[in-house]
Amino acid sequence: xxxxxxxxxxxxxxxxxxxxxKMSLDIAPKEFLxxxxxxxxxxxxxxxxxxxxxxxxxxxxxxxxxxxxxEEPKDRGIxxxxxxxxxxxxxxxxxxxxxxxxxxxxxxxEIEARVARTAALLHLDKLLDRRPAELSGGQRQRVAIxxxxxxxxxxxxxxxxxxxxxxxxxxxxxxxxxxxxxxxxNTMIYVTHDxxxxxxxxxxxxxxxxxxxxxxxxxSEIYHRPANLFVAGFIGAPAMNFIExxxxxxxxxxxFQSNELSFDLSGYGFKTPPVSGQATLGFRPDHLVLDGAxxxxxxxxxxxxxxxxxxxxxxxxxxxxxxxLSLRLMGDVTLLPGDALSPGLDISKASLFGADxxxx
Amino acid sequence: MARLHPNGPKxxxxxxxxxxxxxxxxxxxxxxTLPLYTMVVTSLKTMDEIRLxxxxxxxxxxxxxxxxxxxxxxxMGTVCVGIRSGFWNSLAITIPSVALSVFVGAVNGYALSLWxxxxxxVLFGLLMAGGLIPYQIxxxxxxxxxxxxxxxxxxxxxxxxxxxxxxxxxxxxFRNYFVSVPEELCKAARxxxxxxxxxxxxxMLPIAVPMVVVVSMLQFTGIWNDFLLGLVFAGxxxxxxxxxxxxxxxxxxxxxxxxxxxxxxxLTALVPLAIYFLSGRWFVRGIAAGAxxx
Amino acid sequence: MKxxxxxxxxxxxxxxWLVAVVVFIGTMAWSINLSFTNSTIFPSSTYVxxxxxxxxxxxxxxxxxLQNVLIFGVLYVGGCLLLGFLLAxxxxxxxxxxxxxxxxxxxxxxxSFVVTGLIWQWMLNPTLGIQASVRSxxxxxFVLDWVVNRDxxxxxxxxxxxxxxxxxxxxxxxxxxxxxxxxxxxxARIDGIPVWRIYVSIILPQLGPALAAAGMLLAMGVIKTxxxxxxxxxxxxxxxxxxxxxxxxxxLFGRQNLGLATAGATVLVLGVIMIVAPFRYAMHxxxxxxGAR
Numbered sequence: 001x002x003x004x005x006x007x008x009x010x011x012x013x014x015x016x017x018x019x020x021x022k023m024s025l026d027i028a029p030k031e032f033l034x035x036x037x038x039x040x041x042x043x044x045x046x047x048x049x050x051x052x053x054x055x056x057x058x059x060x061x062x063x064x065x066x067x068x069x070x071e072e073p074k075d076r077g078i079x080x081x082x083x084x085x086x087x088x089x090x091x092x093x094x095x096x097x098x099x100x101x102x103x104x105x106x107x108x109x110e111i112e113a114r115v116a117r118t119a120a121l122l123h124l125d126k127l128l129d130r131r132p133a134e135l136s137g138g139q140r141q142r143v144a145i146x147x148x149x150x151x152x153x154x155x156x157x158x159x160x161x162x163x164x165x166x167x168x169x170x171x172x173x174x175x176x177x178x179x180x181x182x183x184x185x186n187t188m189i190y191v192t193h194d195x196x197x198x199x200x201x202x203x204x205x206x207x208x209x210x211x212x213x214x215x216x217x218x219x220s221e222i223y224h225r226p227a228n229l230f231v232a233g234f235i236g237a238p239a240m241n242f243i244e245x246x247x248x249x250x251x252x253x254x255x256f257q258s259n260e261l262s263f264d265l266s267g268y269g270f271k272t273p274p275v276s277g278q279a280t281l282g283f284r285p286d287h288l289v290l291d292g293a294x295x296x297x298x299x300x301x302x303x304x305x306x307x308x309x310x311x312x313x314x315x316x317x318x319x320x321x322x323x324x325l326s327l328r329l330m331g332d333v334t335l336l337p338g339d340a341l342s343p344g345l346d347i348s349k350a351s352l353f354g355a356d357x358x359x360x
Numbered sequence: 361m362a363r364l365h366p367n368g369p370k371x372x373x374x375x376x377x378x379x380x381x382x383x384x385x386x387x388x389x390x391x392x393t394l395p396l397y398t399m400v401v402t403s404l405k406t407m408d409e410i411r412l413x414x415x416x417x418x419x420x421x422x423x424x425x426x427x428x429x430x431x432x433x434x435x436m437g438t439v440c441v442g443i444r445s446g447f448w449n450s451l452a453i454t455i456p457s458v459a460l461s462v463f464v465g466a467v468n469g470y471a472l473s474l475w476x477x478x479x480x481x482v483l484f485g486l487l488m489a490g491g492l493i494p495y496q497i498x499x500x501x502x503x504x505x506x507x508x509x510x511x512x513x514x515x516x517x518x519x520x521x522x523x524x525x526x527x528x529x530x531x532x533x534f535r536n537y538f539v540s541v542p543e544e545l546c547k548a549a550r551x552x553x554x555x556x557x558x559x560x561x562x563x564m565l566p567i568a569v570p571m572v573v574v575v576s577m578l579q580f581t582g583i584w585n586d587f588l589l590g591l592v593f594a595g596x597x598x599x600x601x602x603x604x605x606x607x608x609x610x611x612x613x614x615x616x617x618x619x620x621x622x623x624x625x626x627l628t629a630l631v632p633l634a635i636y637f638l639s640g641r642w643f644v645r646g647i648a649a650g651a652x653x654x
Numbered sequence: 655m656k657x658x659x660x661x662x663x664x665x666x667x668x669x670x671w672l673v674a675v676v677v678f679i680g681t682m683a684w685s686i687n688l689s690f691t692n693s694t695i696f697p698s699s700t701y702v703x704x705x706x707x708x709x710x711x712x713x714x715x716x717x718x719x720l721q722n723v724l725i726f727g728v729l730y731v732g733g734c735l736l737l738g739f740l741l742a743x744x745x746x747x748x749x750x751x752x753x754x755x756x757x758x759x760x761x762x763x764x765x766s767f768v769v770t771g772l773i774w775q776w777m778l779n780p781t782l783g784i785q786a787s788v789r790s791x792x793x794x795x796f797v798l799d800w801v802v803n804r805d806x807x808x809x810x811x812x813x814x815x816x817x818x819x820x821x822x823x824x825x826x827x828x829x830x831x832x833x834x835x836x837x838x839x840x841x842a843r844i845d846g847i848p849v850w851r852i853y854v855s856i857i858l859p860q861l862g863p864a865l866a867a868a869g870m871l872l873a874m875g876v877i878k879t880x881x882x883x884x885x886x887x888x889x890x891x892x893x894x895x896x897x898x899x900x901x902x903x904x905x906l907f908g909r910q911n912l913g914l915a916t917a918g919a920t921v922l923v924l925g926v927i928m929i930v931a932p933f934r935y936a937m938h939x940x941x942x943x944x945g946a947r
Binding site: 377381382384385388389391392393394395396398399402410411413414415416417464467468471472475476477478479480483486487489490492493494495496497498499500501502504505524527531555556557581584585586587588592602605606609610618621622625628629632633635636637640643644647 | 660661662663664666667669670671673674675677678679680681682684685686688697737740741744745747749753755756757758759760761762763764765766767768769772773774775776777779781782783784786787789790817821822825849874877878880881884885888899902903906907912915916918919920922923926930
C-alpha cells in the first residue's frame with residue numbers, strides 16, 4: 001500500500017551528537033500523525049527534516065511515493081505551520097497568503113480564487129487587509145494555517161502550532177484543526193509536547209525520546225497499553241502510579257508482590273509467559289475503584305493526604321508504604337485528609353513492566 | 361545512479377550565487393583595507409621612493425625615519441616639534457573628560473529612570489534636543505562665557521566642554537540601561553532603608569559595569585577623535601592630536617613630506633584603533649546601543 | 655521618606671539642569687539673538703531684523719555650501735545605507751570568517767573624520783596617488799583627480815564618508831537581521847521565495863525603523879560636517895566642497911562676522927529640526943498606533 005510520507009533509515013547527527021538514530025516511519029494517506037515527546041527528543045528536528053529545512057546525515061525521505069531527500073522544501077508538496085506563526089510582519093493577511101503563489105508565478109485569477117477559498121474556510125474574510133500586528137494570536141495562527149492551505153498540497157506539517165496561545169484559544173483551535181482534517185482529508189504530521197493535543201487529534205501517536213520512537217500506536221492503545229515505563233509515565237495526568245515489586249510464578253498462577261500486598265496476575269494479558277523477577281506495576285488513577293471491598297478487587301489500603309476537587313471529578317492523593325498514590329473519581333467528594341481508604345485495583349487494566357522498563 | 365536514489369545529505373554544490381557573494385565580500389575587503397595599507401606602506405617609504413608614484417608598492421626597504429619625525433620633529437607652520445605633544449594633550453583631555461562624563465551621565469540615567477523626580481521628562485527632552493543641535497550655535501556665547509570665568513583656552517575648559525557636550529549621549533545610554541533594570545530592585549533597597557546615593561553606588565553601579573565599559577569606550581574614541589571643540593576651546597598649549605595632525609599635514613610650507621604625514625595620521629588613529637581591535641564586540645555593542653536608541 | 659530621597663534625586667540632577675538651561679537654551683538664545691544684530695567682531699545691540707539672513711542667502715558661498723551639503727548628504731546617507739545593508743546581508747549568509755569581515759568593515763568608523771579625510775586625500779592625490787599607480791600600469795588616460803576637480807571634489811568627500819560610515823549601518827542592519835525569527839526563514843523557504851526576494855520583500859521592510867534611525871543619525875552628521883572637509887579639501891577647489899558648518903566657523907573665527915555666522919547657525923538648527931521632526935512624528939504615530947491596540 002502506498003504511503004503519504006515514508007522515512008527510511010533516517011539518521012541526523014551533528015558531529016558526534018546523534019539527534020535521530022536510524023528511524024523508519026510510514027505515514028498513511030489522510031492519516032493524522034502526532035509526534036509527541038519532551039523537548040529535545042528530536043520531534044521538531046524530524047519534522048524539519050521531512051520539510052527539507054534540516055540537513056540529514058543519511059537515509060531517505062519519500063513524500064507521495066517520490067524520493068524527495070534532495071528536493072527543495074517548495075518542491076516537496078508540503079505546507080507548514082509554525083509555533084511562532086512566522087507571518088511576514090509587513091504584509092497584509094492577503095499578501096501573506098498569496099506571496100508564495102505570486103513568486104511561483106501563478107495566474108492572478110487562480111491566486112485570488114485560492115486566497116478567497118482559504119479565507120472563507122478559515123473565517124479570515126474580514127481580516128484580509130489587516131497586518132499580522134493587528135490580529136489576535138488565534139487569528140494569526142489561522143492565517144499561518146491558511147498560508148499552508150493555499151499551497152494545495154497533500155501533506156501538512158505542524159510544528160507546535162498552539163504552544164504560543166492561551167489555554168482557551170488552544171482548545172478552540174484544536175477543534176478547528178480537527179475539523180479541518182476531517183473536511184480536507186489531507187495527511188497531517190503534527191509535533192507537540194502537549195499530550196492532550198496528541199490524544200485528541202491523532203489517528204496515531206509516535207512518542208519520541210532521545211531521537212527514538214518509543215511507541216507508535218493509536219491514542220487509546222498508548223493510553224491503555226503503554227509500551228514501556230517512559231510512555232506510561234509521560235502520558236496521563238495525574239501521572240500513572242507505579243509500585244516496585246516482584247513477579248512470582250512459583251505457586252502455579254503468577255502474582256505481583258510488593259511489601260505486604262500480593263496481586264493475582266491471572267487476569268493480566270501478558271505478552272509472553274511470565275517469569276519470576278523484578279517488575280513495576282503501573283496503574284492509572286482512574287483504574288482504582290474507591291470502595292475496594294464492595295468491588296471484590298484486590299485492595300491497596302492507605303490514608304488520604306490531599307484532596308483536589310476539580311468540579312466534575314476529584315483526585316485523591318493517599319499514602320501507602322512511604323509512597324503517594326493518586327485516585328480519580330467522578331462527582332463530589334466527602335472524604336477528608338486523614339481518612340483511611342482501601343481502593344480496589346482492576347489488574348486487567350494495569351500495566352506491568354520488566355526490569356528493562358518494557359511492557360510484560 | 362545516485363540521481364535516482366537520493367540518500368543522505370544533498371551533495372553541496374558551489375553555486376554561482378555563493379561565488380558572487382564571496383567576490384562581493386573580497387571587493388569590499390579591498391575597499392576597506394586598501395587605504396590603511398597604503399597609509400602604512402607610505403609611512404615606511406623614503407620621499408624619493410614616494411615620488412615614483414607607486415602608491416600600492418611595498419617599500420624597497422623599511423625606513424622608520426618618517427615615524428620618528430612625525431612623533432618628534434614634524435612641523436606645524438614654523439614650529440617643528442612633532443605630534444607627540446598632541447598625543448599627551450589628547451590623553452590629558454580625554455581621560456578626565458571620559459571619567460567625569462560617564463559618572464555624571466550614569467547618575468543622570470539612574471535618577472531619570474528609577475527616581476523620576478519632578479521635571480525629569482522635561483530635563484531629558486532638553487538634553488536630547490541639546491544633543492541633536494549643531495555645536496555651531498553654542499560656540500560663540502560659550503567662548504565668551506568661558507573667557508569671562510577664565511576657562512577659555514585652558515585644559516579645565518576643554519574638559520568641561522567635552523563633559524557638557526557628552527552628557528546627552530551618555531545620559532541616554534545609561535537611562536535606557538537602567539530602564540531595563542527591574543524597578544522592584546530599587547523598591548526593595550528602599551524598603552531596606554537605602555537612600556539615593558547608597559542604592560546608586562552599592563546596587564546600580566555594580567550592575568551597570570558592562571554599560572560603564574561600553575560607554576567609556578564610546579566616549580574615549582569620540583573625544584579622542586574630536587576636532588572642532590579642541591580647535592575652539594583648548595588653546596595653543598592644549599591642542600589635541602587631531603588638530604595638530606591637521607596642522608602638520610595641511611599647513612606645510614614647501615614640499616609635503618607624505619611619509620611623515622601618513623606616519624602622523626597613523627599615530628593619531630592608533631589609540632581608537634587599538635581600542636576597537638582589542639575590545640571587539642564591546643565597541644560594536646556600544647555603537648549599536650547609541651545608534652538604535654538615538 | 656520618599657520626599658527626602660526624591661530630593662536627593664533632584665539635587666543630583668541639578669548640574670545637568672544647569673547645563674541644559676544655561677548652555678543649551680541660554681547660549682542658543684544668545685546666538686539667535688545675535689543673528690538679528692549687525693555684530694561683526696564684537697556683539698552689537700543694534701538690531702537689523704533679517705538683514706543678516708538676507709545677506710546670508712545672497713552669499714554665493716553660502717548657497718554653494720547649501721547645495722554641496724545637500725548633494726553630499728543624499729549620496730553619503732544613501733551610500734552608507736545601501737552598502738551597509740548589502741554588507742550586512744552578505745554577512746548574514748552564513749559565511750566563513752564572518753567576524754573577521756565584520757571587524758574589517760567597521761574599523762574606519764573608529765577613526766576620526768580628520769584621519770579619514772587625510773587618508774583619502776592621499777589616496778586620491780593626482781600626482782602620486784591611485785591615478786599615478788594605474789597610469790604606470792599602462793592605462794595612460796586613467797583619471798582619478800576628484801580632490802582637485804571642481805566638479806568632482808564633492809564626490810571625493812562622499813567616497814571617504816561612505817568608507818567611514820557604512821560599517822555603522824552594517825552593524826545595525828546585521829543586528830536587525832539576526833533578530834528576525836528563524837521560522838520566518840523556514841516559512842519563506844517552504845513558500846519557495848528566492849533568497850534575494852526574502853531580503854527585499856520580507857527583511858528590508860522589517861529593518862525599516864532601524865535603518866531609518868541609522869539614516870537619521872547619519873543625516874545629523876551631514877549637517878555637522880566640518881572636520882572631514884577641513885582635512886580633505888578645506889572647502890576647495892574654489893567653493894566646490896564648502897559646507898555650512900565650515901562657512902559658520904570661518905565667519906565666526908576667521909572673518910569675524912558674528913551676525914552672519916549666527917544667522918547661518920540658526921538656519922542649521924532649523925535644518926536639524928526639519929530632519930528630526932518628521933522622524934519623531936513617525937515614531938510617535940507608530941508608538942501611538944501600537945498603544946491603541
